[in-house]
Amino acid sequence: MLQNVQFRWRPTLPPCLDIGEFRVSAGERVFLHGPSGSGKSSMLSLIGGVTLPERGEVRVLGTDLARLTGPARDRFRAEHLGFVFQLFNLIPYLSALENILLPCRFSPRRRAAAEAAGGSVPAEARRLAEHLDLAPALLERPAAELSVGQQQRVAAARSLIGRPQLVIADEPTSALDADRELAFLELLLSECAATGAAVLLVSHDVRLADRFDRAVALADINRAMTDADA
Amino acid sequence: MTPIPHLTWRSVLNRRLTAGLTIVSVALSVALLLGVERLRTDAREGFASTISGTDLVIGARSGPVQLLLYSVFRIGNATNNISWKSVEAVAAHPQVAWVVPLSLGDSHRGFRVLGTDRGYYEHYRYGRGRRLEFQEGKPVAELFDAVVGAEVARALGYSVGSPLVVAHGTGDVSLAEHADKPFKVVGVLARTGTPVDRTVHVSLEAIEAIHLDWQGGAPIPGLVISPADVRKFTLTPKAVTAALVGLKSRAAVFQVQRFVNDYRGEPLMAILPGATLQELWGLIGVAEQALLAVSSLVVAVGLAGLAAVIVASLGERRRELAILRSLGAGPRHVFLLLASESLLLALLGCVLGVALLYGATLGLSPWLESRFGLVVSLGPPSIHEWVLLSAVVGAGLLASVFPAWRAYRLSLADGMTVRV
Numbered sequence: 001m002l003q004n005v006q007f008r009w010r011p012t013l014p015p016c017l018d019i020g021e022f023r024v025s026a027g028e029r030v031f032l033h034g035p036s037g038s039g040k041s042s043m044l045s046l047i048g049g050v051t052l053p054e055r056g057e058v059r060v061l062g063t064d065l066a067r068l069t070g071p072a073r074d075r076f077r078a079e080h081l082g083f084v085f086q087l088f089n090l091i092p093y094l095s096a097l098e099n100i101l102l103p104c105r106f107s108p109r110r111r112a113a114a115e116a117a118g119g120s121v122p123a124e125a126r127r128l129a130e131h132l133d134l135a136p137a138l139l140e141r142p143a144a145e146l147s148v149g150q151q152q153r154v155a156a157a158r159s160l161i162g163r164p165q166l167v168i169a170d171e172p173t174s175a176l177d178a179d180r181e182l183a184f185l186e187l188l189l190s191e192c193a194a195t196g197a198a199v200l201l202v203s204h205d206v207r208l209a210d211r212f213d214r215a216v217a218l219a220d221i222n223r224a225m226t227d228a229d230a
Numbered sequence: 231m232t233p234i235p236h237l238t239w240r241s242v243l244n245r246r247l248t249a250g251l252t253i254v255s256v257a258l259s260v261a262l263l264l265g266v267e268r269l270r271t272d273a274r275e276g277f278a279s280t281i282s283g284t285d286l287v288i289g290a291r292s293g294p295v296q297l298l299l300y301s302v303f304r305i306g307n308a309t310n311n312i313s314w315k316s317v318e319a320v321a322a323h324p325q326v327a328w329v330v331p332l333s334l335g336d337s338h339r340g341f342r343v344l345g346t347d348r349g350y351y352e353h354y355r356y357g358r359g360r361r362l363e364f365q366e367g368k369p370v371a372e373l374f375d376a377v378v379g380a381e382v383a384r385a386l387g388y389s390v391g392s393p394l395v396v397a398h399g400t401g402d403v404s405l406a407e408h409a410d411k412p413f414k415v416v417g418v419l420a421r422t423g424t425p426v427d428r429t430v431h432v433s434l435e436a437i438e439a440i441h442l443d444w445q446g447g448a449p450i451p452g453l454v455i456s457p458a459d460v461r462k463f464t465l466t467p468k469a470v471t472a473a474l475v476g477l478k479s480r481a482a483v484f485q486v487q488r489f490v491n492d493y494r495g496e497p498l499m500a501i502l503p504g505a506t507l508q509e510l511w512g513l514i515g516v517a518e519q520a521l522l523a524v525s526s527l528v529v530a531v532g533l534a535g536l537a538a539v540i541v542a543s544l545g546e547r548r549r550e551l552a553i554l555r556s557l558g559a560g561p562r563h564v565f566l567l568l569a570s571e572s573l574l575l576a577l578l579g580c581v582l583g584v585a586l587l588y589g590a591t592l593g594l595s596p597w598l599e600s601r602f603g604l605v606v607s608l609g610p611p612s613i614h615e616w617v618l619l620s621a622v623v624g625a626g627l628l629a630s631v632f633p634a635w636r637a638y639r640l641s642l643a644d645g646m647t648v649r650v
Contacts, residue, residue, distance in 0.1 A: 050555060050645040052474070071560050078558020083646065088549050091237075093244030105233035106558040158557075 003082035029199045032207045034218030049073035078106040082159025087173040089155035097139040100125040100158045110162025128157040169201045238570045256579025259532030261586040266525040280424045283355030289472035291497035298506045299470035304342040311469035325482035331470040343430045345437030352464035356424045367417030379429035408440040435465035469487040533629040540633035556646040564641040576626025
């Protein structure tokens with residue numbers, strides 16, 4: 001939930017975000033529509049706790065991120081959030097499986113949750129990968145050798161392992177072919193539903209919106225943009 | 231629990247070619263630094279242990295370094311000789327235990343010929359009081375016997391029984407030879423790593439004998455004294471070049487030194503070989519320091535290269551760092567990742583460098599010893615070398631902080647979003 005948030009990258013720049021209120025409920029699937037340059041990245045950085053707002057409050061799962069220290073925000077992000085980006089999601093020198101396991105290396109909570117869900121952490125990773133249509137043989141290959149579609153699915157598995165409460169996907173499908181796009185979205189959404197994670201998907205492609213509980217246009221909630229346009 | 235060591239290792243493995251080359255460049259520079267350091271200490275030690283057990287060296291009055299150079303190192307020539315009477319006077323001093331006269335001035339195929347007496351084999355010491363030992367044969371007994379140093383024997387292929395002819399003077403190209411009075415090798419000394427190895431030893435009497443029918447550096451025309459006849463002459467030398475002196479008590483060294491310096495018969499000088507060796511090393515030491523400075527610079531270049539390689543890789547790794555940030559890595563994790571990567575390379579470089587040094591020492595030491603008489607030690611690193619190594623690792627740590635700090639700044643600026 002964001003409330004009365006203002007944010008600018010540098011004090012000399014005009015604010016790029018000025019949001020009255022934006023909420024995502026637990027388990028809710030929200031589509032955030034925004035063309036590039038509309039402040040998406042800034043907003044995701046705020047929710048991830050990588051940056052802090054100049055003014056206002058960012059609460060994630062009831063925690064006011066501004067009240068946490070830098071390392072605590074990093075830990076919070078590791079424990080509770082999963083991210084999928086548009087492209088190049090994976091650490092190229094690790095295998096696909098090791099990429100999926102990474103959040104469990106950063107977060108004991110997610111490791112424990114993955115163990116509880118799958119018996120062991122690698123078993124849970126393989127189970128998620130299978131649900132996302134990744135052949136077991138692919139998992140041993142270096143991430144750099146996978147196709148873009150495969151990489152996106154590995155990234156999805158990584159964002160879901162250890163049951164984070166919120167999965168944030170930033171244009172996760174825009175690098176995919178049109179027919180793969182919908183298939184990937186289905187897989188992602190159904191796995192999020194299975195783990196009970198809320199989804200915040202950001203895209204410029206409005207055609208995806210009808211798969212979600214709610215669609216919000218960033219331009220409507222970001223007063224900074226309206227001002228700039230005016 | 232922190233995933234950084236694992237990631238560091240995998241990331242270095244992933245870039246094994248650049249990482250390997252970087253390690254090799256650091257290793258070479260470390261091996262060079264330690265090698266220079268080791269050569270330096272060993273050369274100094276070998277130098278300082280050229281002569282020991284001798285309390286004073288006496289010769290005609292000149293400079294102490296010059297006296298040491300010609301009497302012990304067989305470099306250069308004496309300005310003047312000292313008379314046999316003076317030698318006898320010094321030997322008669324109550325504090326003097328022994329005197330070994332040295333007579334120089336002739337050579338044999340580029341090697342100096344030293345006329346001395348039997349006391350030389352007994353009293354000359356090098357290193358930590360090591361005596362001269364015979365590889366084969368025995369000391370000079372007959373008038374025309376010669377004992378050669380190990381290097382002379384090796385270079386000229388001499389062994390017991392080989393004949394040799396002494397040339398007058400000390401040039402390389404042979405001058406007038408004492409061809410009518412050939413010598414016979416009766417002994418070969420074991421290698422010492424000192425100028426003794428490059429010396430031909432004969433008796434004082436022999437030096438006298440070969441010069442009986444000479445005057446002013448040339449044979450006296452019409453006068454030929456055969457080797458058989460020389461024994462009829464008194465062969466006690468009239469003068470020698472220098473003398474080594476051993477005292478009954480080291481405490482008397484300054485007393486005897488003063489006695490020699492104040493000797494009224496002729497201008498003499500007595501030097502303490504240890505002190506003069508120090509003085510001489512002080513002259514050579516500048517070059518040695520320069521060598522160390524240059525090799526330290528090479529290490530600095532190696533480490534700068536390491537930092538440059540890591541910094542250059544940051545450009546293509548910004549995306550990777552952003553992913554790690556999204557997974558919950560903080561800027562300090564990013565810092566640690568990069569710092570530990572460079573530190574790992576620096577450490578591996580040091581380890582490989584030490585291994586290289588030992589390998590090279592093992593491979594090259596026979597050559598160094600035979601070629602330059604340098605005995606390179608193969609012991610574990612000395613305290614000084616540990617200090618140098620830790621300095622290198624410390625510098626490596628510094629070199630790794632720079633790329634790490636860059637990465638830290640980049641990841642603070644980029645957050646999770648790098649547009650590729």
